[in-house]
Amino acid sequence: MRRTLRRMSDLKSRFSSRTRVTSFRSPLNTILSLSGFLLDRSDGELTAEQEKQVHFIRKAAEGLQALVNDLLDLAKVEAGKGRCAHRDV
16 A cells, blocks of 8 residues: 555656646546536537537546646655555556
């Protein structure tokens, strides 16, 4: 467990040193909003293929958003501004 946490911390630190994780939030929120707009048919109907592709885009953006949120949570814990709870995955 400690080895895994140490590895995650090292990866996060390397990633954070190269980019600002929070800078991903605005583009991700835009992608999620626009894909929701399209799926709601607010701008007209979609073909079956278009709907499939928009769902793919949305699912990928949701996965990336979860990763960004995890990295931000880890940074909070490391800074002493959050707490870590153990859970089985």
